[in-house]
Amino acid sequence: MMLNKKQSLTGWIFLAPAVLLIAIFSFVPMIRALLLSFQSGKGANLAFTGVGNYVRMFSDKVFMQSLMNNFIYLIIQVPIMLVAALILAAMLNNKNLKFKGLFRTAIFLPCATSLVSYAIIFRTLFANDGLINFFLIKLGILDTGYQFLTNSTSARIVIIIALVWRWTGYNMVFYLAGLQNIDYSIYEAARIDGASTVQIFRKITVPLLKPIILLTAIMSTNGTLQLFDESVNLTGGGPANATITMSHYIYNISFKYVPKFGYAAAMSFLILFLVAFLALVQMRVGDKRD
C-alpha cells in the first residue's frame, strides 16, 4: 500500500503522543542520568567529578553487598524458576490431562498479587511467631521459633522462595503459549517411537521453545537486577544489608538519607550496563546452541 503525503502525515500525528512521551520520560532522563553520574555533591550542589562516582561504588561495601545479593538471587532463583515453569508447562500441555484449567489458574494466580502484598504475606508467614515456625515447632523439628528474617542465609532463602512463588506461573504461561504453536502430533509420534517423557522434554519441548526460553531468561534477568519491593517490604534489606538489592540501596541513597543524586545515578547506570550486557550474552549463547 503506497502512502500519499497526507496519509503519511496522519501516521506521524497518530504516533506523535506515544513517541514524545517515551522520548521525554525515558530517553531524556536517561541522558540526564548519564550526565548526573559524572557529578558529585549533596542535594542540589553538584559539580563535575569525572568518573569519581564510578570508582567510588567499587569501594562502597554496601553497594558491593547489594550487587552480590542481586547476583545470588539471579544465579539461584532464575534457573530454579525457569526449569520449574518449563516442567509444569510440559505437564499441562498434555491432551489427556483433566482439570487442566484448574491447575493453570491456580499456578498462575500468584501473578495477580501485588509485589507489596506478597512480600508482606511471606514476611508474616516466616516471622518469628509466623505460621512456618508454628508448624516446625508443632512437628517437633524446632523448640523455639527460628529467626528466618534476621539470619542472613535464611533471609535470602525466604526471598528466593517468595520470588519463585510469585513468578513461576508467569513464566509458565509464556511456555504454554509457545507450546500451542508446536504441532501436538510431534509428541504423539515420539511416543509411538517409544520416546520417554524425559527424552521428549529434552529433545522436543526444550529445543522448540528455545526462543521463548531465551526471552523469559532475559526478562527474568532484567527483573531480578531491578528487585525493589521484596527487599523493602519482606526483609527491609536486612539483616545488616544481607538481602538489600541495588535498587533498594539506590533508593536509600537518593531519598532516605542526604540525597546524593550523582552517586545514585552512577550506580543506576551500572544496572543499565549489566542488563544490556547480560541480555547480549544470553542472546549470543542462545544462538550458539543451534
Add this chain to the structure above:
Amino acid sequence: MINSAINKVNKKGNGISYVILSIVSLLSVFPLAWMIVSATNKSVDVTRGVLIPGAAFFDNFKQLLAVQNVGTAMINSFKYAIVLTVLSLLVCSLAGYAFEVYHDKGKDLVMKIILTAMMVPFVAVLIPLFQMIASAKLLNTTAAFILPSISTPILIMMFRQSARSFPKDIIEAARIDGLKEHQIFYRMFFPTQKATYAAALTITFMAAWNAYLWPTVVMTDEKSLTMPMLVANLIQGYVTDYGVLMVGVLLTTLPTVIIFFVLQKYFAEGITGSIK
C-alpha cells in the same frame, strides 16, 4: 490399537503429573487463602496457626480504618489506575496502529529506537524523572503518577501486532467510502480489536494498581497515598497486628484478583502478546 497404546503410556505418566500439579497448585494458592483466613482472625489466633475463618474481620477492618486512611488510598489507587489505563490504551493503540498502517522507512526507524527503551531499567531514570516532576511542581498529583507510564513500548508492540492482522482491504474500502483516517481508526479498528484492548487493559491496570517504587518517590503527601503504600506503612511500626495487616493486604489484592478471574484469558494473552 495405537491410540490405546499411547493412552496407556500417557496414563502412567499422568499419575505423576497429577501429584506434582496438585502439590504446586496447593502451594500457589495457600499463601493467598491463608491471607484471607487470617484477615478474619485475631492477631493472636494468626500466630497460633489457626487455619479456619474466624469472626474478627469487621473488628480488624474497623481497626484498620482507625489507623489508616483506607478510603482515600482506595479512591486514589482506583483514580490513578483508571486514568492511566484509559490514556495508555488510547495513546499506545493509536501509535501501534500508525506504526503498522502508515509504516514507511522513517516510522520503522522510530519504532526501532522506541524498542530500545524497553531495556532501560526504571531505576536508571528514577532520579532525573523525580527532578523533572518536582521542578514542574507536579509532586502528589495524578499527572506525576501516570506521566512516565502512559506510553510503553510493549503496548505499542501489542497494538502494532494486532493492526498487522487487521485486513488492509477494509481500510482501502473505507477510504473509498469517504471515511477520514481518524474515522477508520475509531469506527473500524477500535471496535474489532476487543481482545487486544482487553489484554492491554489487564496488564496496564494491574501494573498501575501494584506500582510501588515510583509512587513512594512522587506521592509523598498523606492525601495521595495508594493502597500498596498504605499496607507497606502498616509494617513500619514495632508491633504488627496480623489480623489488621491481612485485611489491608486483602483489600490491596482484591481488585487485581477479581480482574484476574474475569479477564484471565486476556491477561495471559496480554503478557504473552509479545511472543507471537
